[in-house]
Amino acid sequence: MSRSRRIAKEMQDAQADPQSGIRLEMVSESDISHLKGYFEGPPGTPYEGGHYQVDIEIPSDYPFKPPRMKFDTKVYHPNISSQTGAICLDILKDTWSPVLTLKASLISLQSLLTSPEPSNPQDAEVAKHYMADRRGFDNTARYWAKVYAGADGGASATATTPAKTPDVFELYGIDRDSVKAFESMGFDQQRIVEVMRRIGIKKVGADGVEDRILEELLK
């Protein structure tokens, strides 16, 4: 069994190199094809201080085929699905090489957090936010790192639900005052947020946007 020998070696190597900040663990003692990887959010990014957990499934023809990786920790990032954690990264797809390792792949994920590629998005909504309003995006990404990835002593890396009830405005990067304006017309806050998320609008201001939201709310 070439695959299990190589995986065992890779786990040993990762353990022998704690400096890398990459950790690999088996989910169950009896199954070497299902691992979890862990690393810290890179400094100088909205993900700084966050602890990230990645689910790793190793195909039977590894290392000739790439490992299948997805984020267990929720991440707000253009190349990571905010819903499923699916990742868009070339080396995990068509530019995989058998000389790459699990450690190298996790380090690549870490640098993906540093350098998003919004032109090739996995989450189109998040990418749109990134391109249109970089500051707003950073705030939301930082907030997600806090509630989901435990930055600033928030939740733990394994949390799929936030430690405290999250602020919906921060969570979706939606402008508080825009929602308040509709609330004063008598609409329910939850419904307004739901509509704005669905049609992908973060803020009222541009012409016609207000009417579009109203139209949806009145449906």
Next chain:
Amino acid sequence: MKVTINRWNAVSTWHWDHAQEELCGICRVAFEGTCPTCKYPGDDCPLIIGECKHAFHMHCLLKWLTTESSKGLCPMCRRKFKTATD
């Protein structure tokens, strides 16, 4: 003084004539060991060296080159893999 040798054991070691790396990048086993499918090291499980000077267990590299995703490229440098002639 006269010494009579009654018995002697010869011991020798060998290694491939290729010093750049020690492990096959594909299976991560020493070049002097075998690829995952072979039992005996040496001539039965030789190395292959590309024009790009990258070396692998021959069996490991051939397996990679048969996959569609390899596109015929060297796993190390992603140049077209061509076996070095000398």
